[in-house]
Amino acid sequence: MIFGLFLNNYHLRSQTSKEAEIYNWFDKNIGIESLDIKNGAAHLNFDNTVENQNRYYFTENFRKGTLRYNNQNYYDVLLKYDIYKDDLVLNPYDEANTTKINLIKDNVENFSINNEKFINLKVLNPSFFKGGFYEEVLINSTSALYIKYFKEKKKDQKEESNLIQYIPRYEFVLLKDSKYYLINGKKEIIALFPESKRKINDYYFMNKSLKKENPALFIKNLVKYINN
Template sequence: MKTFQKKLHFIILFGLFLSISSIYSQTSNEVATYNWFDKNLGIESMDFKNGSAHLNFDQTDNNENRYYFSDDFKTGSLTYNGQNYFDLYLKYDIYADELVVRPYNESNTTKINIVKENVSSFKIGNEKFVNLKEVNLQLFKGGYYEEIATGNTTILYIKHYKEKKKILKENVTLLQFVPQYEFVLLKDNKFISINDKKEIVQLYPNQKRKINDFYFLNKDLRKENPSLFMKNIMKYINNLNQ
């Protein structure tokens, strides 16, 4: 029986949260209900239980890691096979492009790679990621992208990934993970690469001078935080076009 049906049966049996008007609306009561059952039934009851174990034997230099920001688990949410899960412990392995979940019980050290093809979207903190299954893999990497609405008709997608390099340090082979990015804009129902200034100018030729000025004034940000730079410039261009 599917997890959703199990939860519905438990709601009827125990009479919890009777004030919920509809089990399909994401009210605060519904979120609390799902959280209660997920925690009490355990991760083995969830639809994504059949993912492979997440293993990491990396020996890295300077505490680097393969994950998005940190190898710590953070609170997040997930949409999997059309079912919503809340207050999960998640982290995102951007080297392997795998979303990892940890059971609620901290004594259980099992970590699971969630089956990617069944994931529609997930959130870690306030950041939303979507699985761009429809993206042409000959043009883009595909998989999980951070999604940022930059205007009424445009959405910026950022692919966070890392390249692995081996280094020899004190006769020990260690790994370095170098952050990389791919930037894609959804504009006029088309996915368009915007990985350099020329591609952005081609999309907005009337704003060429202001785009050049933005690049010049924010060159340090572009070097230190390419992701934030791209979010800022796309929002800036959208404001110019309003």
Template sequence: MKNHQQKTFFLVLFGLFLNICSSYSQTNDEIIVYNWFDKNLGLESLDFKNGLAHLNFDKTAPNQNRYLIDEFRKGNINYDGQFYFDLFLKYDIYNDELVLRPYDETNTTKINLVKDNIKTFTIGTEKFTNLKDLNTTIFKGGYYEEVVIGKNITLYIKYYKEKKKSTKDEINLIDYVPKYEFILFKENKYNLISEKKEIITLFPDSKRKINDFYLMNRDLRKDNPSLFMKNLIKYINN
């Protein structure tokens, strides 16, 4: 019996005991039961146990790393059609890998989850979607933060880093430079929006608003490009 089938069978029995009503959505009680099952049987029982070990031997300059956030945080995943909750996750944006830490902190093995099996994941309040079917000759593909703006309009943000070598005190170190790719899903089409003119092309009636926003938010665009783009697209569609 597959792991997700075992989990479903267990939930049916356990749900009878707890008098949990079945539902297509994940209720708080159902999430608690899923978490109990995962934690008490251990990661070795889960469907994603066969991911490769996550290795990182980087010698980096101060305050440099390959991750979106350099710590494990609570998150959820939709893996091979099965939901898992309250996992400890970290996103390696240099290799575009989602990293899992076991519940047992004495186990130092970290796992790169198999990307093809991940549909979505959340870390904190941010939701990420695997856009593995994108044309990668145009887009980078892989994991993107998903920001729903309105009906049939969604902003996707690709976080990645480029590696540069640096030397300090005759020691070779690595610098990671943050980069971004912005995609707007509008009218059932994925549109790359690297430049202001591309945004104006998609929203020709909002040209003045777009120009004003760029003018008023130059510092934000430089300091936090992803927040700049989120605010801009929301501003256009208000």
């Protein structure tokens, strides 16, 4: 049975790899000008920021990723995620090219960068949630955590400085029993998992430094810990 499961897993990975090769060959041979993803507004960024700060998720450099756009899969495309504007940015040619395109958001179903999957949560009510792209962390067959990364812009506090600061912010949404809940605070989490109140309090007490240094990882680990 174990050997059979290994073969099935290997077969699925082989299928995915083969599919990526086919799509890449097709995209390369028909030319970027014919691809649907070339449509979109130019991405412009004239920020003069404080050192080591930018408006992007993870890095301001383009990284190879995957994309589901207008019902079409794309592999090994150069992407970066502008979390200040909530725009997915594409370099449609190569890393040396300066052309950058903001993909049409409504056409983006999901994308992956650095093995992290983001989906377009169009179902969320904008009066209660920020909406747009969220990292998806599957917990079990009925639950998932969605993390909204965004940044707030403000000017540097130094006198006569025109530099911009970007302050990281987060929104955490839990899908539980087919409903979406904001869980930006401990009280909201305990209200959803009252039977785990002691575990939640212990986790907060033991992971104070992680909560401060990496809020997203803190919540990821907490939700997994509760559901373990």
